[in-house]
Amino acid sequence: MERGLSAREKRLRGSEAIFPRRAKRPMGSAVEPQWGRKYWSCRECENNIPFFLLCANSSLDSHAGGDGEVHQFNPCVLSLFLQFQIDAHALTYGDGFSGSHKLKKSLCHFLNRRFRPRIALCPSHLTITSGVSNAVECCAWALADPGDHVLVGRPYFNAFKTIFGARPRVELQEVKFGKTDPFSMAALQHYERAYAEAKNNDVRVKALLLCSPHNPLGRCYSEEVLREYMRFCSRNGLHLISDEIYALSVWDNPHLPDATPFRSVLSINFEEVIDPSTVHVVWGLSKVRIHIPLTDMNIDDFGATGLRIGCLISQSNTLLLDAAEGISLYNFPSSLADNIATSLLLDDKFTSEYIATNRKRLAGSYRFATKFLRSHQIPYVECNAAFFIWINLGAVAKDRTSSDKDILARLHKERVYIATGAIYASEEPGWFRMVFAHPQNVLEEGLNRMLRAIQSRQCLIQEADVAHLT
Numbered sequence: 128m129e130r131g132l133s134a135r136e137k138r139l140r141g142s143e144a145i146f147p148r149r150a151k152r153p154m155g156s157a158v159e160p161q162w163g164r165k166y167w168s169c170r171e172c173e174n175n176i177p178f179f180l181l182c183a184n185s186s187l188d189s190h191a192g193g194d195g196e197v198h199q200f201n202p203c204v205l206s207l208f209l210q211f212q213i214d215a216h217a218l219t220y221g222d223g224f225s226g227s228h229k230l231k232k233s234l235c236h237f238l239n240r241r242f243r244p245r246i247a248l249c250p251s252h253l254t255i256t257s258g259v260s261n262a263v264e265c266c267a268w269a270l271a272d273p274g275d276h277v278l279v280g281r282p283y284f285n286a287f288k289t290i291f292g293a294r295p296r297v298e299l300q301e302v303k304f305g306k307t308d309p310f311s312m313a314a315l316q317h318y319e320r321a322y323a324e325a326k327n328n329d330v331r332v333k334a335l336l337l338c339s340p341h342n343p344l345g346r347c348y349s350e351e352v353l354r355e356y357m358r359f360c361s362r363n364g365l366h367l368i369s370d371e372i373y374a375l376s377v378w379d380n381p382h383l384p385d386a387t388p389f390r391s392v393l394s395i396n397f398e399e400v401i402d403p404s405t406v407h408v409v410w411g412l413s414k415v416r417i418h419i420p421l422t423d424m425n426i427d428d429f430g431a432t433g434l435r436i437g438c439l440i441s442q443s444n445t446l447l448l449d450a451a452e453g454i455s456l457y458n459f460p461s462s463l464a465d466n467i468a469t470s471l472l473l474d475d476k477f478t479s480e481y482i483a484t485n486r487k488r489l490a491g492s493y494r495f496a497t498k499f500l501r502s503h504q505i506p507y508v509e510c511n512a513a514f515f516i517w518i519n520l521g522a523v524a525k526d527r528t529s530s531d532k533d534i535l536a537r538l539h540k541e542r543v544y545i546a547t548g549a550i551y552a553s554e555e556p557g558w559f560r561m562v563f564a565h566p567q568n569v570l571e572e573g574l575n576r577m578l579r580a581i582q583s584r585q586c587l588i589q590e591a592d593v594a595h596l597t
């Protein structure tokens with residue numbers, strides 16, 4: 128039984144399908160790649176290669192994300208892409224608007240190795256979306272109705288508000304933790320409280336949203352805690368949506384020897400804990416940062432955010448997948464991206480080497496950045512996943528009365544950008560999310576500029592000057 132689809136989704140399902148699922152068809156023959164080099168030349172776009180320097184390339188401007196992730200496509204990647212065989216089928220509408228059969232199979236192949244699901248994934252367990260944001264939006268659309276709420280702990284990924292709010296009109300019911308560790312069992316009581324509060328206010332809560340590994344805190348939930356979340360959802364008839372986009376970017380932190388490793392919700396035997404049709408996972412290629420073996424550059428990047436490949440996995444809820452497919456006309460990724468992702472995910476040697484290198488480099492950059500933070504008494508929260516650190520610049524700013532906006536303006540004066548905690552719904556002011564995944568020279572320059580900024584006196588700036596930064 129598939130539980131609890133939204134009323135609007137049921138209405139849509141009752142009407143005639145505009146884009147019925149297509150029957151499997153044979154693949155076309157391989158042809159040479161068709162695109163020109165200029166296609167890849169975009170240097171300035173939002174939410175791409177993470178880091179915080181506005182200085183490395185003056186053409187990168189502070190509009191870059193609300194989150195300090197500035198992405199720059201690495202032209203070296205072109206040579207890798209040109210090796211991919213583009214299937215003629217990829218230049219058509221393909222197998223329908225929820226991803227090619229080939230991509231679904233290659234995702235299953237890849238995720239079965241990496242996520243170790245309790246039941247092996249097969250193509251009918253997932254749908255391809257245009258990035259992970261879109262996979263989350265599909266959940267919002269299909270599981271909740273306008274005005275419904277979804278529980279999410281603070282701080283959280285800044286775009287969730289937009290993803291849930293803009294089109295699905297679903298609201299976030301924020302959960303505060305105070306001094307409680309948000310990854311501990313004790314955090315559950317705060318969800319209970321927020322849920323009870325919502326009920327008292329006649330607010331309908333439909334789901335709980337987890338992000339593991341977490342953005343912006345860079346930590347994972349243990350199996351024990353995940354099971355407790357499942358019990359909580361089951362008790363209250365909620366869906367559990369687990370955003371696991373950073374699953375492959377977990378690394379060793381010697382300062383956190385007992386750090387919780389990543390455990391996918393899919394790998395847990397949860398049948399006795401929760402109705403499986405209420406458990407959904409999203410993942411995608413946007414945060415898979417790729418080292419290209421053909422070059423000797425220190426940090427290369429696939430710019431995979433631009434591929435716009437994500438997936439929504441729901442192993443026991445075909446209605447949800449159908450609902451996502453029902454609105455896929457607006458979302459489906461380019462067949463070229465689909466084709467490239469398919470080749471990538473099937474290359475076990477490449478993905479294994481890449482993931483290992485990525486982890487090693489993230490660990491190295493983190494060590495470098497945190498050594499700097501410690502040597503300048505800048506408080507931060509230890510983590511072991513993703514590529515950002517939660518740091519408290521408010522605690523060390525020269526002028527202790529500085530607001531986050533003041534600090535941001537000073538950083539901007541030094542041409543360095545770090546996202547304020549406020550955009551992640553931080554419970555306290557002063558916190559920032561600093562991205563550390565960069566070559567050491569860039570990282571060092573950025574950290575020095577950050578230090579100069581917080582040591583400078585309060586910057587008397589016009590409100591309007593910082594309005595666009597927050």
Ligand SMILES: Cc1ncc(COP(=O)(O)O)c(C=O)c1O
Binds near residue numbers: 257261284342435436
């Ligand atoms: C937790 C989380 N979910 C989703 C996304 C969005 O991913 P995509 O670019 O694939 O839409 C991000 C991007 O930063 C993220 O941090």
